[in-house]
Amino acid sequence: MASLGLYVHVPFCARKCDYCDFASWAGRQADMPRYAEAVCREIARRGAECGHPAADTVFFGGGTPSLLPPELYRSMAKALRRSFDIAPDAEWTVECNPGTLTPEFAAALADSGCNRLSMGMQAAQPELLQSLGRIHDMAGVRQAAALAREAGIRNLNLDLMLGLPGQTMAHMEETLRQALALEPDHLSCYALILEEGTPLFDRVERGRAALPGEDADREMYGLCRNTLTRAGFHQYEISNFARPGRECRHNANCWRREDYLGFGCAAHSLWKNERRANPATPDGYLRGGAPETERIGPEEAMFEAMMLGLRLTAGVSEADFARRYGQGLWDTYGSRLQPALEDGRLLRREGRVFLTERGMDVMNSVLLLILPD
Numbered sequence: 001m002a003s004l005g006l007y008v009h010v011p012f013c014a015r016k017c018d019y020c021d022f023a024s025w026a027g028r029q030a031d032m033p034r035y036a037e038a039v040c041r042e043i044a045r046r047g048a049e050c051g052h053p054a055a056d057t058v059f060f061g062g063g064t065p066s067l068l069p070p071e072l073y074r075s076m077a078k079a080l081r082r083s084f085d086i087a088p089d090a091e092w093t094v095e096c097n098p099g100t101l102t103p104e105f106a107a108a109l110a111d112s113g114c115n116r117l118s119m120g121m122q123a124a125q126p127e128l129l130q131s132l133g134r135i136h137d138m139a140g141v142r143q144a145a146a147l148a149r150e151a152g153i154r155n156l157n158l159d160l161m162l163g164l165p166g167q168t169m170a171h172m173e174e175t176l177r178q179a180l181a182l183e184p185d186h187l188s189c190y191a192l193i194l195e196e197g198t199p200l201f202d203r204v205e206r207g208r209a210a211l212p213g214e215d216a217d218r219e220m221y222g223l224c225r226n227t228l229t230r231a232g233f234h235q236y237e238i239s240n241f242a243r244p245g246r247e248c249r250h251n252a253n254c255w256r257r258e259d260y261l262g263f264g265c266a267a268h269s270l271w272k273n274e275r276r277a278n279p280a281t282p283d284g285y286l287r288g289g290a291p292e293t294e295r296i297g298p299e300e301a302m303f304e305a306m307m308l309g310l311r312l313t314a315g316v317s318e319a320d321f322a323r324r325y326g327q328g329l330w331d332t333y334g335s336r337l338q339p340a341l342e343d344g345r346l347l348r349r350e351g352r353v354f355l356t357e358r359g360m361d362v363m364n365s366v367l368l369l370i371l372p373d
C-alpha cells in the first residue's frame with residue numbers, strides 16, 4: 001500500500017552551529033507564534049487540496065523543534081490531525097536538541113502522539129562539541145533521553161558525526177560507547193560535510209582547524225559499522241543503523257520515493273509526481289511567497305527511484321518498480337548497469353537490485369551509468 005509522510009519544518013535554533021547550512025536561524029524566537037499560525041494555515045489548505053489523505057508517518061524537523069513553546073507545537077500537531085487521516089500506529093518523530101528539551105515539551109510530545117525522538121548528540125567529547133558550536137554536552141544528552149523516556153517516548157534515535165576537526169578513532173570509539181549506553185533504537189552516523197560560507201569552512205580554509213582526512217573518515221565509518229553490527233543494529237541505509245523493526249519509516253519511505261507533504265519554510269513535497277519547494281527563508285514564507293512547483297516526467301521519476309532506493313541496503317524491488325513505472329527495472333537499465341554488476345559494485349538477487357558494501361562507497365559511479373541524457 002502506498003505511504004504518505006508529513007513533514008513540518010521548524011527553522012528556529014538557539015544558536016547557529018559552526019558547520020550548519022541547513023534552513024535554520026538563531027535569534028528569531030519572536031517569530032515563532034506567527035510562523036506556527038502560517039504553518040497551521042498551510043496544513044489546512046494542503047490537506048483540503050489533497051483530499052485529506054491518510055498518512056502513516058509524521059516528522060517534525062529543523063532547526064530545533066524542541067525550542068518551540070509547547071502550545072505552538074501542539075497547535076501544529078492538532079492541525080495535522082484535523083487535516084490528515086493519521087494512522088493509529090503512525091510513526092511520529094520529533095527532532096530535539098539536547099539542552100532544549102523541557103519536561104513541559106516532553107509532555108506535549110507524548111500528548112500529541114509522538115512516539116520517536118531524534119536527538120543530535122554528535123560526539124561525546126566537550127571539546128569537539130564546542131568546536132562545532134553545539135550548545136550541549138553529554139550530560140544534556142543523557143538528561144534529554146531520560147526526560148523523553150519518563151514521558152513514555154521509548155523509540156530514540158541519536159545522530160552522530162564523524163570526520164570532525166580534531167576527532168580521533170579513540171574519540172569515535174568513546175562516542176559510540178556512550179551513545180550505546182543510552183540504549184537507542186536507531187543511530188545515524190553522518191560524515192561532516194564542510195559547507196562553504198560556514199564559520200567552520202573559514203577556519204579550515206585559514207588553517208585554524210584541520211579535518212582528519214578521507215582515510216580517517218573511512219576508518220571511523222568502518223568502526224561505526226562494525227561496532228553497531230556487534231551491538232545488534234543492522235545497517236539499512238548508507239548512514240543509518242537500527243535495531244530490527246526500528247528503521248525510520250518516514251525516511252525509508254522517502255528513499256522508496258513514496259509521497260510526502262512538507263509544511264513550513266524550505267519544506268519540500270512530492271505528491272503525485274509533482275515536486276514542490278516552499279520559500280527557503282522564514283521571511284519569504286511568512287510573506288506568503290508561492291512555492292516553486294515542477295512536474296516530474298517518467299524518466300526522471302525512474303532515475304530518482306534508483307538514486308534514492310540504492311541508498312538502502314535492501315536496494316530497489318523490481319516488482320515495485322514495474323508496478324509504479326509500468327516497465328521493468330532491468331528492461332530500463334539492465335544494459336547500462338551490467339558493468340557495475342560484473343565488477344561487484346551491484347547485486348541482482350531475489351527480485352531486488354542493490355549495492356554491495358564496496359558499491360555503497362562509490363555509489364555515484366553507479367548512478368552515472370544510468371543518468372538520464
Ligand code: SF4
Binds near residue numbers: 013015016020022097
Ligand atoms: S541545531 Fe541543527 S539545525 Fe540548528 S544550527 Fe545546529 S546543526 Fe543547524
